[in-house]
Amino acid sequence: MTALSANPNTTLANVEVPWQQSILQGTSAYYSELAVKGVLRPAWADFLSRLPTTGLSDHLDSKLNALAKQIRDNGITYNVYADHAQGTSRPWSLDLLPFIIDQADWAVLQTGIAQRARLLNAMMADVYGKRELLSKGLLPADLVYGHSGYLPQMQGTEPPNKVWLHMVAFDLGRSPDGKWWVITHRMQAPSGLGYALENRLSISRSFTRGFREMHIQHLAGFYRDYIDGIRRLSPKGDSARIALLTPGPYNETYFEHTYLARYLGISLVEGSDLTVRNNSVFLKTVNGLEPIDGLIRRTDDQWLDPLELREDSQLGVPGLLQAIRTGGVVMANMPGSGWLESPAIHGFMPGLGQHYLQEDLLLPSVPSWWCGESPAWAQASERLNNLVIKSTGPNRRGRTMDSIMGSELDEIEKRAWLSKISQRPSQYTLQELIPLSRVPIWTGAGGIEERAMMLRLFAVTDGQGNYTVMPGGLTRVAGDQHGIVSMQKGGTSLDTWVRSGEPVERTTNLKEKLQAKDLQALRRPVSSRAAEHLFWLGRYTERASFSLRLLMRAQLLLNEEEYLDTTTLGLLHELCGKQGLSTEFDPAEPLTQDELEANILERLWYKTGVDESAAVGLAGQLNGLANVAGQLRERLSSGHWRLLNDCAKVLIEPEWVRFQRTLPTASLEQVQLYLLAMHGEQSDHMTRDNGWRFLQLGRQLERLCGACDCLLSLTSMPGRAGEHGLALAIALADSTITYRSRYQHRFEWLPTLDLLIFDEDAPYAIRRILYKLDIVIDRLPGDTSQIRQLFDSVYRNGDMPDGLSLEGLQPPFPADTGRKLRAWLQELLDTAYKVSDLVGAQYFRLAELPDQVIQGR
Known part of the structure; x- marks a missing residue:
């Protein structure tokens, strides 16, 4: 070459x-x-x-x-x-x-x-x-x-x-x-x-x-100078904690906010993450309030403080201007x-x-002429063809008009603009067109x-x-x-x-040598907002995985069974309805096999041109995943973030969908690969910090809800626990291979319950899920006594309620035992929702909690 x-x-x-x-x-x-x-x-x-x-x-x-x-x-x-x-x-x-x-x-x-x-x-x-x-x-x-x-x-x-x-x-x-x-x-x-x-x-x-x-000159030294200059202006010097204030993921340059925060080694925060106490700024974290000494802002002035500036701002922090004026925080750049x-x-x-x-x-x-000065306006108006018309400043809504090229105006337009400027000359500035x-x-x-x-x-x-x-x-x-x-x-x-x-x-931004005192200070805090989004990332991941397994099983039953019995069809419809994959099940008006398949297919795709909030079923859940990923970009690896976004695009409605009569195998299998990769990212490639614990808490709670919903539907009507129904329940627990290899028998009631409830090694067994929840709750930050008390009321150190044992559930068993099983499953389901609400109140909504300030750095 x-x-x-x-x-x-x-x-x-x-x-x-x-x-x-x-x-x-x-x-x-x-x-x-x-x-x-x-x-x-x-x-x-x-x-x-x-x-x-x-x-x-x-x-x-x-x-x-x-x-x-x-x-x-x-x-x-x-x-x-x-x-x-x-x-x-x-x-x-x-x-x-x-x-x-x-x-x-x-x-x-x-x-x-x-x-x-x-x-x-x-x-x-x-x-x-x-x-x-x-x-x-x-x-x-x-x-x-x-x-x-x-x-x-x-x-x-x-x-x-x-x-x-x-x-x-x-x-x-x-x-x-x-x-x-x-x-x-x-x-x-x-x-x-x-x-x-x-x-x-x-x-x-x-x-x-x-x-x-x-x-070619390098750039790293410039970024180091930027952050060092801000720290130099803080009373805490090198130990000052700096954060980047972003308007959020809908801002046009949000990518660079996350990228810059990660490169500089600082937290990315939104206005809702911060609070002002005693003229100082604090970050709401799952451990309490942590002080912030400097803010690099990417939010325009008018949105910074709803108390003193735009009262409708959802992007700012009440009291922020007072904290800036009194030196409670270094703001780069200063407002105004x-x-x-x-x-x-x-x-x-x-x-x-x-x-x-x-x-x-x-x-x-x-060369510029402010039209508010009469001589400047008189001089510039004679040569409008060679100038650019600009607004002197934004209007009351904060918007600035697009520049107008004088050379592109015809004579009528030119006269109209001259008249418009003459009426309010101070609002316009003319600049030379270069x-x-x-x-x-x-x-x-x-x-x-x-x-x-x-x-x-x-x-x-x-x-x-x-x-x-x-x-x-x-x-x-x-x-x-x-x-x-x-x-x-x-x-x-x-x-x-x-x-x-x-x-x-x-050059590099990395410190030459870290001291022991640096290590704790460099650990990134988990804001309440990030913890909430990670919690829902876990829930949506599990919910989408459950829905996918249900759709793939529905595809098998509806396509391969020439005639599906009405009992199994009703069970399938009820489970799909609970997940938003179909209309809700109505025993008085059951759907035929073809009607149910058409109903599921109608809800499968995310339709372009429709507000994403209208997306339902699996498409809605995948959109939920993508939206949460957008809020967590600075905390996710590029591979994980790409998986979450690309997966949501799989179910965008294709042009050929109107000719589709059956559930699309290739699309569902593609979603399956994405979700499996997400599970791997979340299980093996994330730091086990408090943020990860909230993600795991969300996953296990959602997994418990899915298991209880499935078993409640399975036991709600006589005849549902037949071979088709049991096979469906095992598939939803992703345990078909385990069942066949372990029992080497057709699907039966007792081994199905063993795998779905009592097994301590099966990842979707209720006993295993409760064990995992016990561990993660134990490691949550702060005072978990209320959450622990609520959870222990159903966990019982892993023991089953009286009368609910594998031996006691062996057919034929008394009707009262069946009622106890269903009551226990409903209690678990209700407790999962209550724990979710309690976690949200304690960790995700810190604004109304008493001051709990972390002093240690």
């Missing part, structure tokens, strides 16, 4: 890939990051020199396919409209080729971004402090006080070391002359840190040689920065830079083409007034050759490589 030479004058013609025609022709309409006048730029000549000259297209295609598989397997997603109900989550889009920044460019970008971060932090401190920029007329007061992002509740607050902005994101574009321009600032909850890291891990593996030999995100600010940045820093800005802002530079992307069969790009760079504070810039970033690319740059509108992303002039030392 030969490679191109690293000739700085390598032409496009030397590289055997299909080039987009406009690349070959060249143009002055935009800046090409790839080549100039047909000659590759040095960075790209260097990169391509490390790729094979022969079979290059096939080589890149294979890497692109591998990359797509990796993204799919790792579950990297982006929720396009942040609307889970509409099923808009899609795989993250990442192109194969990186965006490469050379040393000269980076020197300017790095210094300019750090300078701007210092300036923005100084502006925040001034507005909520002395307010000189307003009193001296450096910035119109309306741009601050008239913006919904200004929070008067934060006036007079003094954060540690006057650090308001712990992390700032900047979106930049390059104009045709090669000059970089700052287009937007992002301070409230800027996305991209997690995706940038995942992009780096994926692309550096695809081009290992190029990444190493081109001396939304006004700095206004595009109108850019027109005033040069003067502000001189005032606060006594420096010219190294990176200019895109033709964005183009980067090469690999389209597969289409070869290499160029698309418009924007670069998002990040800066974090060290806590002492200085800012470090990530030696990389998130490069976003338009979805097509003429589209706008937006991930929500079909765009893609690139890994961003920053070159160094010398070999780069490897």
